[in-house]
Amino acid sequence: MSVSDLKARDLMLIDIVYVRPDEKVAAVDLLMVRKSLGGVPILEYKTDKLVGIVTQRDIMLSRFRTSIAGMSVSNLMTKNPITVAPNASIKEILNLMLSHHIERLPVIDNDKLIGIIEPESILYAVHKKISSKE
Template identity: 80%
Template sequence: MSMSDLKARDLMKTKITSVRPDEKVAAVDLLMVRKSLGGVPILQYETDKLVGIVTQRDMMLSRFRTSIAGMTVENLMTKNPITVSPDVSIKELLGLMLSHRIERLPVIDNGKLVGIIEPDSILKAVYQTISSDPKI
């Protein structure tokens, strides 16, 4: 498989830790630290629809607020994050990530979160692709 053949489905992680909008910022921060997560998708209760994403950067910035006690991730998350379908090319998804300065890209199929693309999953796929090329 060449680099230009790579799609979101080839790069995405499918084991996703997600949280609900009403979870406390402190609890989600602890979860992210314990699981070494750079970000977590926020899913709506009734539908499991992606409604937001919260990142380590969001958590770091929240520490400078005067009162985060009792605050929920709904107040902190990026609402309606940029997403891609599983068939989006690596070129297109990298373009989105660079132009919007984001490190996590949720993958949505038929309205459901099916994966997430993160920097390490991209690096792994790139490494595997160039490692199998005898010219490199």
Template identity: 50%
Template sequence: MELKDIKAKDIMVTDLLTIDPHEKVAAADLLMVRNSIGGLPVIENEKLIGILTQKDIMLSRFSISVGGLQVEDLMTRNPIKIRPETTLEEIIELMLTKNVERLPVIKEEKLVGLVMHGQILKKIHEVL
């Protein structure tokens, strides 16, 4: 396989932890820490409505106490989404221009995976 042939479906993580928008931020933070992950897709009625990252939580701690807030208060709404057929080149371009480290993969309006910069590096290393 060549780099130009790699698609989102080839590098996405499919065993995902997600969170409800009405959960407490403290619970989301604990879930991320315990599972060594940097972000959680936020799902409501089986649809992706946002992403909450460790960065969101850390940045908000400078101005407010986040423990009692709900996930929906801090999440990034309407995150950039990609399809399983999105090319590696398009994924890298989006990550660089939009300054994001993870992209949700959507098929038929449902979250089917997540592409993170770590998976991209692993795949490039495999191919090289």
């Protein structure tokens, strides 16, 4: 198996920190800072369905436009984010991330969030694949 054979399931992080739509932006911001996260997926309460994603950049930019005091993350999130299936190829993943300028790509299986792909997780998987061939 070569690097070009890697799939989303090989690249994704599975220890996912997520938040709920009604959580306050300030609390989500603090969570991301404390856990060194650039963004978090937002899951619906009853179904755990992915409804959005919010990034540190989203929060930073919103501070210039409006007060975030008391604002729920649902008011700031990117709704219906681009996602991939577990069998998506590394080529498809890289094309999506580059063409849409995104750094976090949720992996969805049967309407459930099962992982998230970030540039660092791609680098780790590629490095692991290359190192195993030496």
